[in-house]
Amino acid sequence: MMDGQSQPTTGQAHRMDEHTLAEVARAGTQFNAVTAMTDERANALTAESMKRADSGQPPRRLEGIPFAIKDVIDVAGYPTTMGSKVSLAEAAATSAPTVTVLEEAGAIPVAKTNCQEYSYGILGDESAFGRVINPVDPVLCTAGSSSGSAALVAAGAVPLALGTDTAGSVRVPAACQGVFGFKPSFGTVPVDGVFPLSPAFDTVGLFASDLGLLATAFDVIAGAESEAHAAAGVPDGIASGIGRTGRTIDVSLLGDRANRALDLLTEVPNLTVTSVNGQALSELLDACAPIYEFIRLYEAFQVHRDLFAAHAADYQPGVAKKIEAGRNLTEADYRQQLNALADLREQAQRIFATTDFLLTPAIDGPVIRWDEIDSGSAAKFMRYSMPFNVLGWPALTIPLPNGGFARGGSAHDGSDARTAERPRAVQLVGRPGADRALLAFASRLG
Numbered sequence: 001m002m003d004g005q006s007q008p009t010t011g012q013a014h015r016m017d018e019h020t021l022a023e024v025a026r027a028g029t030q031f032n033a034v035t036a037m038t039d040e041r042a043n044a045l046t047a048e049s050m051k052r053a054d055s056g057q058p059p060r061r062l063e064g065i066p067f068a069i070k071d072v073i074d075v076a077g078y079p080t081t082m083g084s085k086v087s088l089a090e091a092a093a094t095s096a097p098t099v100t101v102l103e104e105a106g107a108i109p110v111a112k113t114n115c116q117e118y119s120y121g122i123l124g125d126e127s128a129f130g131r132v133i134n135p136v137d138p139v140l141c142t143a144g145s146s147s148g149s150a151a152l153v154a155a156g157a158v159p160l161a162l163g164t165d166t167a168g169s170v171r172v173p174a175a176c177q178g179v180f181g182f183k184p185s186f187g188t189v190p191v192d193g194v195f196p197l198s199p200a201f202d203t204v205g206l207f208a209s210d211l212g213l214l215a216t217a218f219d220v221i222a223g224a225e226s227e228a229h230a231a232a233g234v235p236d237g238i239a240s241g242i243g244r245t246g247r248t249i250d251v252s253l254l255g256d257r258a259n260r261a262l263d264l265l266t267e268v269p270n271l272t273v274t275s276v277n278g279q280a281l282s283e284l285l286d287a288c289a290p291i292y293e294f295i296r297l298y299e300a301f302q303v304h305r306d307l308f309a310a311h312a313a314d315y316q317p318g319v320a321k322k323i324e325a326g327r328n329l330t331e332a333d334y335r336q337q338l339n340a341l342a343d344l345r346e347q348a349q350r351i352f353a354t355t356d357f358l359l360t361p362a363i364d365g366p367v368i369r370w371d372e373i374d375s376g377s378a379a380k381f382m383r384y385s386m387p388f389n390v391l392g393w394p395a396l397t398i399p400l401p402n403g404g405f406a407r408g409g410s411a412h413d414g415s416d417a418r419t420a421e422r423p424r425a426v427q428l429v430g431r432p433g434a435d436r437a438l439l440a441f442a443s444r445l446g
Contacts, residue, residue, distance in 0.1 A: 014159055015064035016046050016108050024066070024110045027157035031133040033148035035071045035081055036112045042066070045108050060106035061216055067102060068152045068161040070145075071112040072119055073204070074193040075099055082195050083115040083127040083145075086311045096193025098162060098204050098221045105220045110158060113148030117316045119164055119197040120300060120323070121145055122172055122381045123373060126316035131370075136178055136423055139369045143172040143381055145197075146207070150177045153207045160217055161207040166197045167292065168385025170205030174397040175362035175425035180214050182206045182439070183385075185432045186392030188222050196303050198296040200341065201389040215439040222435065246270040247441065250355040252278030253285075253384065254426070257361060260400060261426045265359075267446040277351055281358070284348055288387035291341050298334045301326030341390065345432075348391050352431045357441060360384045362397050362425035384427055394435040396442055400424040 014020075021039055028034025049064050069075055072082050074092035081087050099109060114129045116122075124144025125131055132147035134140040135155040142151060146163025150173035153161050163170040165183040174181025183205045196202050204221070208214035249265065251258055252275035265271060301308075304323050312320055351358075364383035388395040402421065428445075430438030 027155040031151045033151040063106035066110045070163045072195040083117045085128040116145030119145040143176040145169040165205040171397040178423040181397040198299040248272040248355045249357040253360040264445040288390040297326035298329040358429040367422045
């Protein structure tokens, strides 16, 4: 499957060479996407990779693939800034497990990426380092919070990057910048060594220019044990569909936007397209919002309680306002919301009694310009992403063909977004734990 930007297949994904670090640094400066280059670690691991090759050892699954890391994820020897001037700029002693397993598979970390301060915001408009610039067009919003990771992939500087996703912070920047963005099932990928926003929903996710590479990287960071998630917790009568030849996909949330997105499905054999769950899905999206809002506000305040007490004035204004909004929420009400969350997650899986996948918009409406942001923009960005953090289901942003380039221009030639074709994307959602099945299905789309 192609994303409309003539991206390479997995086997062609560019590997480290003598120019890579300079190209990443250049893109980092051009798009304000990098907080720190990890040259020393990259050079050491590249030398190790070359030594393995010289000794005749077989290549590892991600041998020589450069990747970037959102700067809320620890990399040994480098500070984790969280996009903030509040954080203590001490080097991390150890790397997050997701970084370690990618390195063990041969991938090379080349940079830490700029992000919304403490991951707290879907627009990507507040970082101590300034906001990231969208490689598709500078006037377009990048979204957040993992905006820098998306930008380096969109700019072609790296083929792979790590981000985090609490309400869409991988999938929405992917939609706004024209790349693949994947949020795994909740709990499938470890979040150790990752600064939290809301632990009930936080998930490490992936950006990639190529779906095959993304699937391989997911396989690495999830590990074999994630297979056990596939049928765990699925009510009777739903798991029976696993492994069958025919598949069903519900497109009811696409509404009148379905025509172009449905072109993706024309080449998939034995596929039934349905809209039978429209009302149930709309009600489900509405039910997720208040649960998410309360739990996120409460947990984020608890995470920041001590830092905020000492350094409130140093936070970005909008982030500080959101943290303060959780101050007076009670633990008793929080426990009640956690119970409501557990009940909703259990009940919602009944959707998969009649379908294997959902195809939804990636965001509600078009990618907006920075100067179009208003009080409703964040809610529109999260409308179709946040519910699947609440439910814990795997979800993949798929850029639609021919999206993201100005007609007659290049991806980042400064074209005016009012005349350019803005990036367009859809979201593919699967049953909780069935991440590999979702990625395999996505690979068959046209």
